[in-house]
Amino acid sequence: MVVCGDDGLAHRLAAELRGVYGEQVTLVVPPNERTVRPPVVGRARAASAALLDRVVNATVGRGPGAPGGNGSGGGNGEPPRGERLLETVEPSEAVLAEAGVEQAVALALVYEDDETNIRAALTARRLNPRLRLVLRLYNRRLGQHIEELLDQAATLAGNDAAAGDASTVVLSDADTAAPALAATAVAGTSKVVQTDELLLRAVERPPPAPGQVADPGLCTLALLSATSSDPAGADGSEGSGEQGPRLLPDPAEVAAATGRGTVVLEQVSYSAGAPLATGRGVAGVPPFASLFSRRLRWSLAGMIGCVVALAVALSVVTGIHPLSAFYLTLLDMFAIDDPAIGKSLGRQILQLLSGLVGLLMLPVLLAAVLEALGTFRTASALRKPPRGLGGHVVLLGLGKIGTRVLTRLRELHIPVVCVESDPEARGLAVARRLRVPVVLGDVTQEGVLEAAKIHRAHALMAVTSADTTNLEAVLYARSVRPDLRVVLRLYDDDFATAVYRTLRAAHPHAQTRSRSVTHLAAPAFAGAMLGRQILGAIPVERRVLLFAVVDVGGHPQLEGRTVQDAFRAGAWRVLALEGRPDVDERHVLRAEDRVLLAATRRGLAELLGRRGAPGRPGGPTGEGL
Incomplete structure (x- = not known):
């Protein structure tokens, strides 16, 4: 098995294949992994110091079965069984050949960049048509096309993908x-x-x-x-x-x-095909109820009630048909009817009242037009949290993981308020499409969580890529709401365990969970x-x-x-x-x-x-x- 990647997922995947399934693994990582702390994976931490020494095996071309490359050590500085390490900037054709792709059973490309994974997959499929490929792609639609393309290439090369397991699988760590x-x-x-x-x-x-x-x-x-x-x-x-x-x-x-x-x-x-939430618009058009504020809707309802009451009163006083009475009332309101000179006193009074209601209706109609125009103008803008919002989930971070979590929460019809510091984050377009309130600002700054209504929230999810930012946000939120349910995304497992225990001991009546995406x-x-x-x-x-x-x-x-x-x-x-x-x-x-x-x-x-x-x-x- 060959695993190529540039972050913690590659290390965890290699440890999963080696430790759980006993596979021989070649791990391909960038040279700058020397300065990046690899994640702690189960009980194989004692072998992490020996990972980089295995580049010697790759340099001289020794395979997994060479001395030091397929041993059973790991607790005394020896390499774990069946592991080999290659350091390279990118997975070029020469690097893939050196990693043994031509003889490998499966290749996992888990770089954070979709283009790097696609380029390497196309090269690997040419080197070994029978190779089982696993790609990490964030773009799901592109992933479907790439999967079909690579399977077709394998079939034309003589590898019938339908005869066994799928030869190409496209996954996303965020979706998983x-x-x-x-x-x-x-x-x-x-x-x-x-x-x-x-x-x-x-x-x-x-x-x-x-x-x-x-x-x-x-x-x-x-x-x-x-x-x-x-x-x-x-x-x-x-x-x-x-x-x-x-x-x-x-x-x-x-x-x-x-x-x-x-x-x-x-x-x-x-x-x-069920709607994500009740009252949503269709194809980007806001729902009718959101065109007018609640106060304006009550004003319009009151005006309509006055018109109906005046029409009924005119029909009773003059004895004319109700439809004719309604028509005359509207003419009086818009001042286009003749004065009721020589008419009965009741008719004259009703005409004056109709004119007064018409004067009152003009500003209401103008306000309705302005509100509707403002609603359409801001339909593509980010929404702010409503004043009376409560019982919602505050989501920190709209990156790759946060965007998928936001979509999942909305599928479950759960109210969400997002907090994002980057105005160009990829998840802002999704939040705008789902009409989810967003607070733009650094969560570590005072007043940002308050703007997200953290004091009335049901839970806080800190899923940014920075552990310290997630921890700081959770600690501040707990100072505001000691019983708040929190979920942290932390990279280091030892750090996550220590934070989890401390928060559980300090806030025994609140729920705390730490999760690692990798x-x-x-x-x-x-x-x-x-x-x-x-x-x-x-x-x-x-x-x-x-x-x-x-x-x-x-x-x-x-x-x-x-x-x-x-x-x-x-x-x-x-x-x-x-x-x-x-x-x-x-x-x-x-x-x-x-x-x-x-x-x-x-x-x-x-x-x-x-x-x-x-x-x-x-x-x-x-x-x-």
Whole structure:
């Protein structure tokens, strides 16, 4: 396996392939990685100091099986098993050939620049038509076209992509992590996994009261850590045995567990094409209700009421038809009717009142025209938070991750207020299209969070690219609202754990979560390199549970077994079959079936018969983030 990248995702992906699945990995990174602190990945931190020494192997052309390149060390300065490092500015054809792309099984291109990934993918496809490609692209529409182009090139070169796993997979770390980040910030919503036929969500439920039986939903995905309610606990990050979270427990474990919350799976209805929010305009046109202010709408309603009342009174006084009375009232209002000289006293009084109402209506009509013009003029501008806004989510940062999180929150019909310091940020166009209020300003400056109504917010999501900015914003928000739910995006895992524990201890009655985008995205990229379709990954405390679509054929653990017998506690569980909305536990899985699985990372590795089976010496012991 070859991994090329220029940020933390490349390191985490290489560690995922090497530590969980036991693959031989060649990691290609820029030379300036010497000055960048690589992320901490599980228990392989002791080997991080030896990563750069492996450039010697690349220089002399030694492969993974050379001395020092395929050892089992890692705890004493020796290179981890099956890893090789190349340092280069860009993945040119010579570099890809040196990395062994012509003999590799899969190549992951996870540079932050889409153009770099596309250029390298085209080169790699020419070098090895049978190579499984995994690309990291932010532009989803372009990614679809590139995927079709590369698959077509592989087919024409003699590699039938339809005969096995897809030869090209385009993923986005933002799309993979955004649902989990958005779900973490909102109570009552949960992690969602969508397939072509159904929509599933994982819901966290507290322990049932004595004498009550909890609803198991479709199935129980996890038993939460016994320390999850402890303010000083690590939310399962260091739990073990019965104290830590248990993924995919069997029914006996669920029945025996008392005082522990659960994560259950539910099926929810889905309506394709549903509007993101009620009252939105169509094709960029603002809704009718937003053209006029509330006070102006009441003024117009009052004027219409006066006209109707005058018309009814004129019909009663003069005895004419109501429609004629309404017509004469309008003529009197606009001063185009003859004076009621020689008419009855009632008619004359009503004419004077109609003229007075007409004078009052002129400024109201003028105000309505000006407000409508102002609304259309500012329809393309950023909205400001309304005065009475409350119960919303304050989202800090509208970069690559923040934009995806914003879209996800609006799909869940959750009110959002964004804070962004860069007036040219890519997410501002999305916020403008979704008519989401935005506060432009540095979140570390006084008054910016107040403008976002942080004192009445439901949650704060700090997803900027700067750890210190996220931490400073959260600490200031907690000083304003000690019980505010906060979600931090932090790069360093040790730093995230320390911040998490401190905030939990200082604010025991508030919910705090720290999430790493690369940690959430790496399992999906690793799964794609191994030829599986990973639909999503959800965090269970500090661990990860994967949802994947797997062909039953070729897997003896599934083929010929019933759905109930195919379940392995702590490893995998069949949730649904393709073409079947309901799962019958007595259904016998056939080779032509495709199933939706919930699995741990090690469970999927064991299911495919890879070298990353549980208990392999030297591998990480947990499913932690």
